[in-house]
Amino acid sequence: SRKLSHIFSKTQDKGVGLTKLARWYDEVERSGIKAFATVSRTIQNHYQTILNYFDKRHTNASAESFNAKIKALRAQFRGVRNVEFFMFRLMKIYA
Secondary structure, three states, X not given: OXXXXXXXXXXXXXXXXHHHHHHHHHHHHHHOOHHHHHHHHHHHHHHHHHHXXXXXXXXXXXXXXXXXXXXXXXXXXXXXXXXXHHHHHXXXXXX
């Protein structure tokens, strides 16, 4: 939703962010759009952690991206039997 993106791109204050997220959540609940059910549930369950974004404007996107790359590499090898070799490959590819 553009509204949700707008909240994170324009809001600078944690209290204002909480209010805007609560309004967005209520709007999504009233709309009954099932596509937003997972996102709204995630925001409801983790809102305190999510609100920390408004303090420092940092996310864990780079860590999530790196974890996805590790998962893809593990899948490519069909599991890890030799941890030492796996760590070597990680360092060579992503370091």
